[in-house]
Amino acid sequence: MQISDAWIRKVFTGRGDVTVEVELTVEDSVTGDVLVTRAAAPAGASRGAHEVLYFPEGGVDAALAAFEKLVAPEIVGLDVTEPYSTDGKLEEVDGTQRFEKIGGAVAIATSFAAAEAGAASLGVPLYSFIGGAYARRLPLPLGNVIGGGKHSRGLGPDIQEFLAMPLNPPDIYTAVYTNVEIHKRVLKYILKVDTSFTGGKNDEGAWTPRISSTTALKILREAAREVSGELGVEVGIGVDVAASSLWNGEKYVYKNEGVKRDPREQFEFIAKLIEEYDLVYVEDPFHEEDFQSFAELRDRFKDRLIVGDDLFVTNPERIKKGGKIGAATGVIIKPDQIGTLLRAHQAVSAAREFGMRVIVSHRSGDTEYKTLAHIAVGFGAEVIKTGIMGGERTAKLNELIRIGDYLGKWATITQIRIH
Numbered sequence: 001m002q003i004s005d006a007w008i009r010k011v012f013t014g015r016g017d018v019t020v021e022v023e024l025t026v027e028d029s030v031t032g033d034v035l036v037t038r039a040a041a042p043a044g045a046s047r048g049a050h051e052v053l054y055f056p057e058g059g060v061d062a063a064l065a066a067f068e069k070l071v072a073p074e075i076v077g078l079d080v081t082e083p084y085s086t087d088g089k090l091e092e093v094d095g096t097q098r099f100e101k102i103g104g105a106v107a108i109a110t111s112f113a114a115a116e117a118g119a120a121s122l123g124v125p126l127y128s129f130i131g132g133a134y135a136r137r138l139p140l141p142l143g144n145v146i147g148g149g150k151h152s153r154g155l156g157p158d159i160q161e162f163l164a165m166p167l168n169p170p171d172i173y174t175a176v177y178t179n180v181e182i183h184k185r186v187l188k189y190i191l192k193v194d195t196s197f198t199g200g201k202n203d204e205g206a207w208t209p210r211i212s213s214t215t216a217l218k219i220l221r222e223a224a225r226e227v228s229g230e231l232g233v234e235v236g237i238g239v240d241v242a243a244s245s246l247w248n249g250e251k252y253v254y255k256n257e258g259v260k261r262d263p264r265e266q267f268e269f270i271a272k273l274i275e276e277y278d279l280v281y282v283e284d285p286f287h288e289e290d291f292q293s294f295a296e297l298r299d300r301f302k303d304r305l306i307v308g309d310d311l312f313v314t315n316p317e318r319i320k321k322g323g324k325i326g327a328a329t330g331v332i333i334k335p336d337q338i339g340t341l342l343r344a345h346q347a348v349s350a351a352r353e354f355g356m357r358v359i360v361s362h363r364s365g366d367t368e369y370k371t372l373a374h375i376a377v378g379f380g381a382e383v384i385k386t387g388i389m390g391g392e393r394t395a396k397l398n399e400l401i402r403i404g405d406y407l408g409k410w411a412t413i414t415q416i417r418i419h
């Protein structure tokens with residue numbers, strides 16, 4: 001099956017950011033069968049400095065022009081059962097590491113659409129096209145319950161995300177339900193401390209009360225305990241500090257708390273949070289160049305998920321650099337950060353080489369596409385970070401439930417043991 005036509009259009013993320021959607025027509029030259037697949041690029045708000053360039057200079061219209069001029073003519077004729085040939089072609093026509101000519105949004109939407117086309121042309125689900133016949137383990141859903149940082153316009157807690165994750169759910173439905181229940185119950189506790197809270201949520205569907213980071217953690221811990229006891233599922237809580245957003249070059253600025261922490265104080269602050277709130281998951285506790293502090297934290301908390309997002313930006317070289325010094329126990333994989341599924345797969349291999357767990361992740365500006373659920377299963381990720389509430393988040397979670405059904409008795413779900 002070969003690509004016979006390639007189309008691009010402007011569409012929107014759930015946040016209302018303009019992004020690109022790529023549509024591929026694929027034709028079987030022998031039978032004449034035709035199929036059409038589509039995919040869109042998500043968009044981040046707290047982007048890492050080392051990510052690929054989202055749009056080329058000139059913005060979305062320059063991205064469209066680059067697709068039409070450089071990409072479309074070159075990918076027509078390629079065999080979609082070999083999606084890496086499309087990914088390789090994207091590298092070739094762009095020629096820069098950061099996709100400066102065509103932009104990362106065009107690259108990832110094309111890469112996703114080509115993988116969808118490969119799966120559809122073989123009549124298999126995307127997760128098995130990516131991961132093979134034995135890809136049958138479902139990831140644990142990690143979801144954003146309370147939001148702060150940049151995602152809440154700097155008016156909520158200074159830490160960007162307060163997260164929950166079931167650790168030993170019996171199946172994917174119960175796993176998703178656990179997070180949904182925690183998210184709902186947290187409102188009750190928020191209203192006790194912030195009576196004027198209107199129920200506002202951010203782009204990722206997390207509640208956005210004007211409370212401190214420690215109050216957020218106390219509330220989350222309480223709701224998690226309650227749901228854990230009722231459902232008989234162990235629940236872990238965690239944070240995405242997104243520390244590069246706090247870092248001013250010298251100190252970490254906690255605006256709402258009214259505190260500035262130097263790197264040493266930041267280290268002690270994070271270590272204390274982990275101990276006091278028994279955090280299972282800690283993402284980007286230090287800024288994106290501070291590999292050393294990551295390694296020190298990991299050394300102290302080997303059994304926790306110490307995770308790099310802006311630190312690694314799904315870049316195999318940065319992951320290897322971190323792996324060599326033991327900077328993390330987990331790696332965020334956002335395929336759009338690096339531009340193609342091929343490169344994201346190399347990033348996963350790099351993480352595995354150093355025994356790190358894989359967390360496949362959405363962006364704060366995401367779309368209704370379900371692609372990420374399949375990528376998580378296909379890559380064998382232990383965790384999928386894709387929010388809890390909101391259409392573009394539940395699209396992925398509901399798809400995981402469908403994949404679980406489809407796999408039936410062959411489905412297993414990741415179990416994480418901390419204590």
Ligand code: PGA
Pocket residue numbers: 043044045046047048240242309362363364365
């Ligand atoms: P972003 O942030 O999608 O807004 O860049 C999400 C994250 O930091 O994990």
Ligand code: ZN
Pocket residue numbers: 240242283284309310
């Ligand atoms: Zn992050």
